[in-house]
Amino acid sequence: MIESTSPAATLPDRSVVPAVWSRYTDLVVERGEGSWLITVDGERYLDYSSGIGVTNTGHAHPRVVAAIQAQAAKLLHGQQNIVYHEPGLRLHERLRHLLPGDDWQAFLANSGAEAVEAAVKLARAATGRPAIVSFRGGFHGRTAQTMALTTSRVSIRGDFEPLPGSVYQAPYPYCYRAPGGAHDPAACTCDWEAQLELLFAQVVAPGRIAAFVVEPVLGEGGYVVPPRTFLPRLREIATRHGILLLLDEVQTGFGRTGKWFALQHVGVTPDVLIVAKGIASGLPLSGLVARRDLLARWSPGAHGGTYGGNAVACAAANATLDVIEDEQLVENAHERGRQLLDGLAAVRRRFARLGDLRGLGLMVGLEFVRPDGRDPREPDPALAHRVIAAALERHLIVLSAGTWGQVVRLIPPLVTTPGEVDHAVAVLVESMEAAGA
Numbered sequence: 081m082i083e084s085t086s087p088a089a090t091l092p093d094r095s096v097v098p099a100v101w102s103r104y105t106d107l108v109v110e111r112g113e114g115s116w117l118i119t120v121d122g123e124r125y126l127d128y129s130s131g132i133g134v135t136n137t138g139h140a141h142p143r144v145v146a147a148i149q150a151q152a153a154k155l156l157h158g159q160q161n162i163v164y165h166e167p168g169l170r171l172h173e174r175l176r177h178l179l180p181g182d183d184w185q186a187f188l189a190n191s192g193a194e195a196v197e198a199a200v201k202l203a204r205a206a207t208g209r210p211a212i213v214s215f216r217g218g219f220h221g222r223t224a225q226t227m228a229l230t231t232s233r234v235s236i237r238g239d240f241e242p243l244p245g246s247v248y249q250a251p252y253p254y255c256y257r258a259p260g261g262a263h264d265p266a267a268c269t270c271d272w273e274a275q276l277e278l279l280f281a282q283v284v285a286p287g288r289i290a291a292f293v294v295e296p297v298l299g300e301g302g303y304v305v306p307p308r309t310f311l312p313r314l315r316e317i318a319t320r321h322g323i324l325l326l327l328d329e330v331q332t333g334f335g336r337t338g339k340w341f342a343l344q345h346v347g348v349t350p351d352v353l354i355v356a357k358g359i360a361s362g363l364p365l366s367g368l369v370a371r372r373d374l375l376a377r378w379s380p381g382a383h384g385g386t387y388g389g390n391a392v393a394c395a396a397a398n399a400t401l402d403v404i405e406d407e408q409l410v411e412n413a414h415e416r417g418r419q420l421l422d423g424l425a426a427v428r429r430r431f432a433r434l435g436d437l438r439g440l441g442l443m444v445g446l447e448f449v450r451p452d453g454r455d456p457r458e459p460d461p462a463l464a465h466r467v468i469a470a471a472l473e474r475h476l477i478v479l480s481a482g483t484w485g486q487v488v489r490l491i492p493p494l495v496t497t498p499g500e501v502d503h504a505v506a507v508l509v510e511s512m513e514a515a516g517a
């Protein structure tokens with residue numbers, strides 16, 4: 081806790097912030113530099129949360145800061161219905177080249193949830209179909225429509241029923257927690273496809289479904305990497321039934337998984353790619369990149385917003401994309417992710433209660449269990465919580481995930497160095513020891 085002699089003592093009490101923001105730390109930070117956060121007391125913390133997967137270029141990257149400052153001095157806000165502006169035009173042009181081919185167009189909004197909402201509205205308008213299918217354990221946001229799509233944890237949605245209807249859930253292949261037993265995703269025996277067919281036969285006919293909404297790796301749901309066959313097969317099923325594939329890459333995008341987008345690991349092309357978080361290094365910006373013929377089905381005024389494509393946020397995004405390219409951060413995410421996973425795999429056997437270790441690029445999850453229970457995979461959120469607290473005591477910030485909070489997730493900035501990764505692994509080993517893993 082912060083002492084009364086701390087500079088924080090001159091600030092308003094932290095209770096001014098409502099408790100609905102469940103908290104990982106009580107730190108009052110003054111600034112960030114690269115992978116590090118620095119408190120008002122001058123304490124340095126290695127930030128392997130990246131503000132929940134946002135600060136991919138690290139905190140306060142000088143090129144991003146300079147672009148924000150330069151744009152702020154020229155134009156803060158040029159509303160999309162009223163004018164065009166340079167950073168916005170440049171960003172729209174760049175985003176439409178993220179996916180292969182020349183048939184894409186971007187629509188910009190502010191938050192991840194807002195972009196998912198936009199994608200659902202677009203899918204319904206473009207197909208004339210009412211229903212949406214999302215996948216169990218997925219997280220898509222906290223607005224009414226996105227809560228209806230979300231099933232990562234009941235606390236996200238449980239107190240807010242009734243939620244918008246005509247949203248149905250199909251199982252996501254979570255190989256560690258498969259009903260038939262934990263198995264290697266490379267030899268997946270999850271019956272997700274049979275369950276989806278059953279959904280079509282019992283609940284909603286495929287001809288009534290506008291879209292599948294799916295994360296390529298479950299984020300809040302526990303950093304679950306599905307088998308490589310999952311998305312390509314889902315793409316085939318979608319195409320067969322005229323269902324649009326909306327890929328929610330809000331957390332996996334912009335280099336996070338060691339490719340620009342996770343879809344590139346399996347060569348899948350969606351109909352709509354949903355982006356946010358890492359796009360602008362911390363300024364609120366999100367969007368979708370959709371097939372041009374779909375966006376043409378939205379008549380002028382069918383969707384919009386006051387701030388979507390804000391000039392300063394667009395300038396930050398253009399600089400972010402430059403930094404990711406010029407500093408080869410996608411490659412670094414791949415290499416540092418490998419180093420992190422290998423470093424943890426090397427010590428894994430020392431921790432009987434570390435049930436599963438998995439990841440893709442710089443998205444790494446450690447799932448904690450009680451192996452002596454009736455099911456050796458019984459989730460152990462208390463242990464995950466202790467590991468996170470022990471890491472924080474050692475000045476490493478990591479987060480939880482998973483339905484029960486049983487997963488410790490690591491989301492380092494893509495600029496993280498080999499030395500920082502080694503340090504984080506050492507701290508995690510100490511923290512697991514201290515927590516009794």
Ligand SMILES: Cc1ncc(COP(=O)(O)O)c(C=O)c1O
Pocket residue numbers: 132191192193194196219220221222295299300328329330331332356357
């Ligand atoms: C996959 C995914 N989709 C959507 C969202 C919602 O984004 P936001 O919090 O910006 O609304 C998140 C946020 O964590 C996410 O991880």
